[in-house]
Amino acid sequence: MHSLSIEHVSKSYTLDGAARPVLKDITLHVRRNEIVAIIGASGCGKSTLLRLIVGLDTDFHGSIIRGSKGAAPARVGMVFQDHRLFPWLTVEANVNLAFDSSDISPSTRSDKVRHYIDLVGLSEFAKAYPRQLSGGMAQRAAIARALAQEPDILLMDEPFGALDSILRMRLQDELLSIWEKHRLSIVIVTHDVEEALYLADRVMVMEPNPGRIRDVFEVALPRPRDRGGVLLSTLKKRCMELLI
Structure with a gap:
């Protein structure tokens, strides 16, 4: 059963009087209790997609259903790269x-x-x-x-991007511990391929101009995962080939 359904979503901005496409025909279904990582080059629309999912921007084509069709909308929480705490x-x-x-x-x-x-x-x-x-x-x-x-769905936009590598790994493990306790769905945007593969059940690779899906694949590895393991390294190589 899906906790989030994104179907044929496209998004454009107006620049100098002309429409500039940012997202093109994005379709993704996130299962309940699943972690999906979204990776891709800067400017491919990853953060824009999260803004559409959470409802910060409603000007788009296509359909975004939070929760199961016909049921009450799923609750959505969001964590940004900067903490945005009130000082x-x-x-x-x-x-x-x-x-x-x-x-x-x-x-x-x-x-x-x-x-x-x-x-x-x-x-x-x-x-x-x-x-x-x-x-x-x-x-x-x-x-x-x-x-x-x-929330039923937790969206995370580069939540650990500004942290040093040791702290980043520690918080990745804490996030997995929270996920195991609460069994919520997580969609995380990241530039870090290793982070995506370490955390996610599936990885969505995007390409830019306009932002669109290049590939979506399963990370069929048991947890806890070996960051330096051969299987993870093999998947990293596949991701890098898609991104370059």
């Missing part, structure tokens, strides 16, 4: 924003905030402000805020 609020208060439109009791709200902060390992920094956090900690706080919305 005047603590970690606790930033995560608490996820419940502003809910009618749950204050005590339940407090328990949920604590749960998601604990989930990303920031319980000792709940009262800290973003300026008091490292880059990795701030990104974990942003993930906690997105998860607090209890």
Whole structure:
């Protein structure tokens, strides 16, 4: 069963009075509890596609269905490359924003905030402000805020791109741990081929001008995956051949 259906989606911008196509005929179905990574050169429309999925941009052709057809729309959370925490609020208060439109009791709200902060390992920094956090900690706080919305689908736009390699690997493992506990669908945009292959069940390779799908393939490797393993290296070579 699909948690997300993207069917024949095309998107254009107007530049100097002329239409400039950004996405062309994108079709992708994301299964429930599946991780899909989207890779491709800069300018191929990866981030634009996420904006369409989450509903930040509604001017496109085609169909995007969040959830199963005929059912209630799936809840969607999003994590950006920069954490986008409000600097005047603590970690606790930033995560608490996820419940502003809910009618749950204050005590339940407090328990949920604590749960998601604990989930990303920031319980000792709940009262800290973003300026008091490292880059990795701030990104974990942003993930906690997105998860607090209890989404069925989590969209991630280069969430670890600004981090050093060691911290990036650590947060990749934390993300997989969260995914195993909550079994939500994840769509992650990344420039890092190794990250895509390490995290995803399937990888969608895009090419630019306009952005379109070049290939979609399964990463049929058991978890936990060996980052330096022969099978992962073989898939990396395949990805690089598609991207070059």
